[in-house]
Amino acid sequence: MNSSLDYANEFMPSIYAAPVFKTLLCARKELLSPRQKAEIKKYSKLIRIDQGVVVYEEGEEASYVWNIARGLIETYHLLPQGTRRITSFLFPGDLLGLMENGFYVSTARTVQPVIAFQIPIQVLSELALSDSQLSAALLTKLCQDLREAQRHIICISQKDAAPRLATFILWLCTIYGNDVEPPKELSLPLARHQIAEYLGLTTESVSRAFHLLESSKAIMRRTPRLISILDMEKLRSFSTLEVGAGILS
Amino acid sequence: MNSSLDYANEFMPSIYAAPVFKTLLCARKELLSPRQKAEIKKYSKLIRIDQGVVVYEEGEEASYVWNIARGLIETYHLLPQGTRRITSFLFPGDLLGLMENGFYVSTARTVQPVIAFQIPIQVLSELALSDSQLSAALLTKLCQDLREAQRHIICISQKDAAPRLATFILWLCTIYGNDVEPPKELSLPLARHQIAEYLGLTTESVSRAFHLLESSKAIMRRTPRLISILDMEKLRSFSTLEVGAGILS
DNA sequence: CGAACTATTGACAGTCGTCAAAGAAGGTGG
DNA sequence: CCACCTTCTTTGACGACTGTCAATAGTTCG
Known part of the structure; x- marks a missing residue:
């Protein structure tokens, strides 16, 4: 599904959060410090994933988290009758790999070719445990995702x-x-x-x-x-x- | 909106996560250690909130997080035309007070009389920074909430x-x-x-x-x-x- | 017991899902 | 570079279900 990248220096990990202020359009805010970026980069692998590839499936044992640098990913659930419900789209700066008790909760698939940092969850856990600022950044990002889901709920309740x-x-x-x-x-x-x-x-x-x-x-x-x-x-x-x-x- | 409780010893903080296994019905799992419970209890205040009370409003500056011990809370958004969209219900064991950049993202209101631990966010932040296990528990809880929101999305997409x-x-x-x-x-x-x-x-x-x-x-x-x-x-x-x-x- | 609120049921118009078919776009190989 | 094929998108017709408005029935609390 992927290939190592030799032009690795072109990319750096980054996690964005949407802005709080109520302007119509504005760029998202970086949550990582340069030091944290370097740490993550050191312990992760920059990979490319082709378009239309399933990155992981619902219920699979979780081993990685991905920080998307370029491209677009969809997460979805397959319903019994064979229909698909897309629950989220992930953009550059987002974290892919929501898990619960060690298993991925949905299926993830690339919509565009993706370049991402593949971070072993073990590594991310250890980094988060030793770096409480990083841990806080992850909490912020999750709050962000939760809010995003609420926005989705309100959108489709129309x-x-x-x-x-x-x-x-x-x-x-x-x-x-x-x-x-x-x-x-x-x-x-x-x-x-x-x-x-x-x-x-x-x-x-x-x-x-x-x-x-x-x-x-x-x-x-x-x-x-x-x-x-x-x-x-x-x-x-x-x-x-x-x-x-x-x-x- | 609240009154201090003299029967404080009856309650202990607790954060539950839903089980991973696919049985139909099963109790949720405790995420906090006894020591963490004691810490939270020490720095928080046990309060009672009457039924139908707005705990906080969307956009309000966030100062507390609540750990619900008893009762039921709804969070909602008011849409321009005056309709309401409930985005979540919070049960005993849940954490109330989702914020973004220091402001609550939705309005919270009690549906039943509630007993809860009111934790200053300052305190929770400090506890989380010094106790990486607690920080991990919070991350787990947020993943849980995110999954809950996805379930909600799939429910109303029917x-x-x-x-x-x-x-x-x-x-x-x-x-x-x-x-x-x-x-x-x-x-x-x-x-x-x-x-x-x-x-x-x-x-x-x-x-x-x-x-x-x-x-x-x-x-x-x-x-x-x-x-x-x-x-x-x-x-x-x-x-x-x-x-x-x-x-x- | 009565009043205020909540829940239910009915009728009608509007919109979506389904099924079906036609039209556009993009990619492949000659 | 073009023809062809596949896939995606659009449009139409019809039945079903929801929202709205309105009226009735049921509950709860003082």
Whole structure:
């Protein structure tokens, strides 16, 4: 699934946390000190994982945690009827490998080619035990992830498809945008079915929701994977959540 | 909102984690050592909070964390249109007070009268920094909460009301049941509107879902707050999730 | 016992999931 | 570089279920 990287010096471990202030778009904050980065780098292996590869499966015994440097990962659960529910997307700066009692709680799969630091959990435990600042950083990151999950819950508790999709697009803007102004164009890293599996809808509904947002001139589909944001305010008005304030800050 | 308790010796701090094994019902596991319990007890205050009291509000500066000893708490977000979305319920053994950058991320309110240890975050931070085992316990608890949130996500990503309600009831069974067998009767600590706000439905839909589960003889409503579990298998068949296995273990 | 609140049930409009088919996009090999 | 094939996306029609509004029944507490 992976290959060692010879251009290892290009990357450094980093863990980001979203900002607390309620500006619309802003970069996430680094949680690690240079010393901690060096420590993690020393004891971990920088690997590349191809697109579409299952990194680990639900219920598997956990042996690593990954710090994503580049790329995109989805975690999901397979439901009895064979449907998939995506529970989270992980971006550069995120930590992959949520476990419980030593077993991974969901399945993880690369959506884009990924470059990541592969950290043996043993190593991370020891580092955390000896470095209480690192331990605090991990706690902060987990709080962050928990809040992210709550945002997800509120997003999909909206009944209609358009508000869910609008909320999702606005969220992507906060991730891929810079901290000055909203992006005019947004390149979607996901296929329709992945958006649907994240939003608790079908691909058809997602498609219809795109149509609705487009016909209201909030966005425009350049290609299925590239959209233009025409009217941020209108897009925001679709979402029940006050994106850029409150929970989606 | 609270009063000091003179019968303080009756309670001890405790943090539970759900079990890893996939049995249907089993008690949760204690994460704290007796020494850690004593430490926390020493530096915290045992308080009682009446029913229906707002413990803290979203965006408020965070000064305490609570370890619930008895009672039930809901955390929620108020959406712009005035609707409420309950993001979690907290039971005895849970930690209340999720914060981000020093501010609470949601509003917390007691659903039942609560007895809890009120721990200044300053104290908890210091204890965690000096006791790496405690720090690890907190990490474990947060992983637990994160998994709980994922379970919630999967629950409300089910389209129909009956599966959501069935999943919810089965979940309550795992919390209030003993670890030997499913409870025959279940006393609901929540009003219909609270169930609805948690499941992303309306009270009417919850009511109709109860009717459906009842007419299929899976459950029976004794009173609005007390139901009999007639057929566990049938109840389980409503839920898309394999409760008692997989994600709801 | 009565009043206020909670829960239930009914009718109707709107939206989603399903099934089906057509249209676009991207990748491969000649 | 182009034709072809596969995969992804979009659109349409229809049945089912939820939200809304409204009215009735049941519970609980003073």
